[in-house]
Amino acid sequence: MIKTKEDIAILREGGKRHAEIMRELAAMVKPGVTAAELNARADELIKAGGDKSAFLDYMPAGAPRPFPASLCVSVNDEVVHGIPNEDEKILKEGDIVTLDLGLVHRGMITDMAVTVPVGKVGPELEKLMETTKKALMAGIKAAKGGKRVGDISASVERVGVSGGYGIVEELSGHGVGYHVHEDPFVPNYGQAGKGPVLKPDMVIAIEPIFNLGERFVEIQADGYTFKTADGKPSAHFEHTVLIRKGEAEILTA
DSSP states (O other): OBOOHHHHHHHHHHHHHHHHHHHHHHHHOOTTOBHHHHHHHHHHHHHHTTOEESSTTOOOTTOSSOOOOSEEEEETTEEEOOOSSSSOOBOOTTOEEEEEEEEEETTEEEEEEEEEESSSOOHHHHHHHHHHHHHHHHHHHHOOTTSBHHHHHHHHHHHHHHHTOEEOSSOOEEEOSSSSSEEEEEOSSOOTTOSSBOOTTBEEEEOOEEESSOSOEEEOTTSSOEEETTOOOEEEOBEEEEOOSSSOEETTO
């Protein structure tokens, strides 16, 4: 979906607010902090700006119920969509935690995720996070007007394969702006030169998700949380970007 100049101006402002919220939430992460505390702080920060969470009460197709929180908090082997405010989650030294937030600013939506270490983590987890973030930046570099979705996908996949990680195939990036999920879908694997054309003024969320072990994931009984099938940790980084003729613009930088 092509966005208007007015839409893009709103998304730029929303993306800036979004990044500031995520910086504060990431800085809160330490041993002993609970997922519920992170969610409550996200609520406070969003409301202070006069905005809304795109995830709270969101009900994607096939979901058994609306999502019950503003922020997704996924710990260790929780891949995405971890619910922070039902079963208690207390962060422990050596964990990694993914914070994923959708923000609605003046009716337009941005999407962003970061994986953060809890205290000191081992070199294996440091490398997993570093490589997943590197894959995000490689995908963004490939996201140029006139190129295709497959160019992003292949760039992300290349980084994941070089690190020996499981690349989750069931979850992908996507268009965003008017809705939480729009076309085109942006997989983290694929063939360069294939897929929909990237057109200037499209807005997409690019989000590599790499597992320390195998790529396979399983959805849990809560209807939202995905975990790795082998119980090994997973990392997830995401930015909302604006497609331009040249380099993409990171709206959530």
